[in-house]
Amino acid sequence: MSNRPLVMAAHDLGALFGVLADDGYEVLGPTVHDGAIVIEAITQPSQLPRGWGDAQEPGSYRLVERGDGAYFGFAAPAGTWKRHLFEPRAVLWRSRRDGDGVVFEPGEHVRRRRAFLGIRGCDLAAIAVQDRVFCGSPAKSGSGSPRRSADPVYGAKREGILFIGINCSDPASTCFCTSMGTGPAIGERADLSLTELDPALPDQHRFLVHATTDRGRAIAARMNLAVATDRDLASATAVRDGAIASMGRSMDTEDLPARLREAAEDPRWDDVARRCLSCGNCTMACPTCFCADVSDQPDVAAGVDERVREWASCFQLDHSYLHGGSVRVSTKARYRQWMTHKLSTWWDQFGVSGCVGCGRCITFCPVGIDITEEVRAIRASKSVPLEEGTAETGEKGHSR
């Protein structure tokens, strides 16, 4: 079968759900819930946010009626795919008292065939970022750094997902995926990628369908789709160019990891600390943040102890808790940890940026702190790199 893009009428989305159901896939996709677009299990096209767009601004998110029939005419959903892979709460394993001993039972390792329908470039990139955290890797050769270990709980959720991506058509004012190289086009990063065409014209409303893996091609083949015409291809290109042109924000990433490394004592951190509430919303909304508390949650009477992993945030005071006091006490230190991790130290740890430019942290910050603006401010700041020895006298770090 040739790899030429195909075209699918919008009313055939139902047939796509049918094929996925026949193959035993549970479909996760965007849906409207409580005035926001979230990612949930869905079984039919009517559950998609049809006709809804979103207006995202620093500190504000609301749905707006588009006035057309678009299924995917919005930007990064309020909800994340992350919560279906790296779940807000997961039992890693369970142990049961058994006489003098202890027996182990696995945590929730339910394996299901899942299709992620309507995932965008930024969110595909975010999953690739979290894969680096949780899927392990061999030691980087030459670096002397040990191999990373794999988390079986994430692995069980992550395994075998079918990705049906959507090339973004309507970026929000908060989006900057173009700067981060993660979108709006998804290229070959999904099994099937869709571009929604002419949603305002009911008789022309269709999807350009690009199958890039064997699984994707097999599904497309069962839908008897027509080969795309030059007009279809031109429309898809126009959608992509329109999305790039309407990208709401940008970030200059040139040499950014080094700039932030040198900016640890920049006065801008004091400025942002006066606005930041340390609420941690940005980290909860972010599709790449992976911090978690790992603790025992025993039911001693029942003789059961669960090892539980729950989302945590570097904005929490006890995130850096040590016997005797936390390391990062001030909001300044916590905000600096967050932003420096996203844009600088993540590179040291995982060889990629920890920010994919989805804009969620901007939208869901109650006071509208904007990571792109903070980067601009740090870049503009005249702060000089810390000189050797300047910080030697006072009490540095936590005093223990």
Place this chain on the structure above:
Amino acid sequence: MRPVLYTVTSAKREMASTMTITLEPPRQVGIGQTGAAEPGAAQVGIAQTGVAQPGAAEPGAAQGLVPIAPGQFNMLWSWGVGEAPISASQSGLDGALVHTVRDVGGVTKALCAKQPGDVVGVRGPFGRGWDIDTARGQDLIVVGGGIGLAPLRPVVHTILASRSDFGRVALVVGARSAAELLFRSELDCWWRDRAITVRTIVDRPSRDWHGSIGIVTNELPRLEIDPGRTVVMVCGPEVMMRFVALNLIERGVAPEAIQVSLERNMQCAVGQCGHCQLAGYFLCRDGPVLTWEVARPLLEVREL
């Protein structure tokens, strides 16, 4: 990753709030399994269809862990309470583990209460320990403050086991009071043997204390050093490590020849929970031992 169940075979009180426990692996010791790496673990990429088998090679309950090296740590688990990172206070044993724990809170209290026959879960070994090999053929200064002597004891054992591999070796131990000097009888033995120089110094001397008084940095000027061939290993409170490092750098020791063991909150020990981050380092994996050359610029930034 699940803990492997070890059995406490001895529990020795070191001082009021500190215990040394010896742990034996499950009877049927298999080929070592490292907790930090799970062979055969999945590497899953986007749109990749291959069947991965994450966690297929979890350490079985009937296997011991791979030997722990000086400066590395294990996560010790008390059922129904939780886990804490605890360094090896002895290494090179055939399967057994020795840990010295100071009771400062929930988990460490539970660990200190363990009796022979009790079970302790162990995950590990984790992290990068002391680089002892760089000290071979060199002089070595080992500085421990308080419980910080525990991860350094295996260094001393290693030196004594092949004493001629090292030049002059000095051990400087600080504590608040003589009663809080860890491994005191062993220190006395080493002091009497004179294979290495042993100096102890306490902050608050009791009437019968005849040694030095003050903090460990006061003791350093009394050591004769040849800075060009001196390696230093320090563990203790962060302020103490900083003063020791600065003091020795002033005397010409190179920052990269000074190794410090850092403490941060650690919950997963495998680079996935984020708690132990120090700039680009996961101290559970890239540490806890760092050279002063690496640690200094990071520790100089307040609240990094």
